[in-house]
Amino acid sequence: MTDEPRQSEREMLDQLEAMRAPRTRIRAVAALLAGLAGTVFMTSLWWSEPGPLPVRTHLSFALLTVFCLAWAGYGGWLLMRRVPLFATEQVVAAWIALTASVATTGVSAVAAARSGASLVAALATGGLFMAAALTLAVRAHTRRAALLRRMRQLAQKEQA
Structure with a gap:
């Protein structure tokens, strides 16, 4: 049974x-x-x-x-x-995106400050990209944790 x-x-x-x-x-x-x-x-x-x-x-x-x-x-x-991969690929992609958006925002902010351009526009645009990347990172970590939890449950059922 x-x-x-x-x-x-x-x-x-x-x-x-x-x-x-x-x-x-x-x-x-x-x-x-x-x-x-x-x-x-x-x-x-x-x-x-x-x-x-x-x-x-x-x-x-x-x-x-x-x-x-x-x-x-x-x-x-x-x-x-x-x-x-149990969603590991999504976690890796989200961290690459987050790192790239943070670094690009920093470079854009420095360039805007040095050139006298609008720092607010550079930070707002970068902030949007960082927020999106952070949302994807949180979702990827949550999904991966759920998949790993389910895998452990199935393994425990199989051992029983």
């Missing part, structure tokens, strides 16, 4: 993983290609700029290139994984 619920739980998990896999693969390829394209674009733009660039400009190009490489690395990591 206990074998039947275990079997249906396993089937349910297998079906969920099978339904999720193509979407995860597409996201991985998109992140990898976008990251690589962004890296190529940023480095070609950076090195094709005429004349000596200020240090701040070099730092900005470097920071944007690092963000593009992070997305490419994330996409490559997803493609290399052959085991269920």
Whole structure:
């Protein structure tokens, strides 16, 4: 009698993983290609700029290139994984987005302050991106915790 619920739980998990896999693969390829394209674009733009660039400009190009490489690395990591991730990929993506939005807001605020542009506009725009990234990070952590909790429950039922 206990074998039947275990079997249906396993089937349910297998079906969920099978339904999720193509979407995860597409996201991985998109992140990898976008990251690589962004890296190529940023480095070609950076090195094709005429004349000596200020240090701040070099730092900005470097920071944007690092963000593009992070997305490419994330996409490559997803493609290399052959085991269920239990929403880990969403947590990683949310943290990359949050880090990028915080750093970009900081760079924008410094640039606005130095150029005399509206600091309020730079902080408001950056704040919107940071709030969105933080919301995604919280949701990803919550979803991952729920999936891990469910996995532990199923493992305990299987042992019983």
